Amino acid sequence: MRGTYQKRTLSDNLAEMIDFYEKSKDMSLEVKQSAGDQCLYWIEKAFTCGVVEEAPSLAKKLRECQEENDKLKKENSQLNEENIKLSTKYLTLEENYNNLKKMVGGDKFLRR
Numbered sequence: 001m002r003g004t005y006q007k008r009t010l011s012d013n014l015a016e017m018i019d020f021y022e023k024s025k026d027m028s029l030e031v032k033q034s035a036g037d038q039c040l041y042w043i044e045k046a047f048t049c050g051v052v053e054e055a056p057s058l059a060k061k062l063r064e065c066q067e068e069n070d071k072l073k074k075e076n077s078q079l080n081e082e083n084i085k086l087s088t089k090y091l092t093l094e095e096n097y098n099n100l101k102k103m104v105g106g107d108k109f110l111r112r
Contacts, residue, residue, distance in 0.1 A: 010042075010045065010046055010049055010051050011046070011051055013042050014042040014043065014045075014046050014051070014052070017035075017038050017039045017041075017042045018039055018042075020035050020038070020039070021035040021036060021038070021039040024036075
């Protein structure tokens with residue numbers, strides 16, 4: 001009898017790939033990339049076949065994180081705009097101060 005063929009389940013393959021991925025973290029970049037790609041392949045296959053399901057709490061948490069991320073991006077943009085306005089205002093005030101200082105004869109008349 002030649003070799004015996006052992007049938008493996010999808011969950012067996014997925015578990016093996018996850019184990020391989022975790023063990024590859026100390027290996028070369030190419031090995032890590034390959035392990036990650038293989039792991040993703042089996043995860044996607046498991047999702048497609050219904051072996052693995054996304055937990056509702058994870059989907060909710062992802063949406064909450066995306067909403068928070070959008071909120072922070074908007075806030076960051078507003079703060080950047082305000083920073084630009086304040087920087088421009090500062091430069092104008094500094095220029096006005098320097099012009100005034102020249103007009104009155106330097107620092108001896110302008111004490112802070």
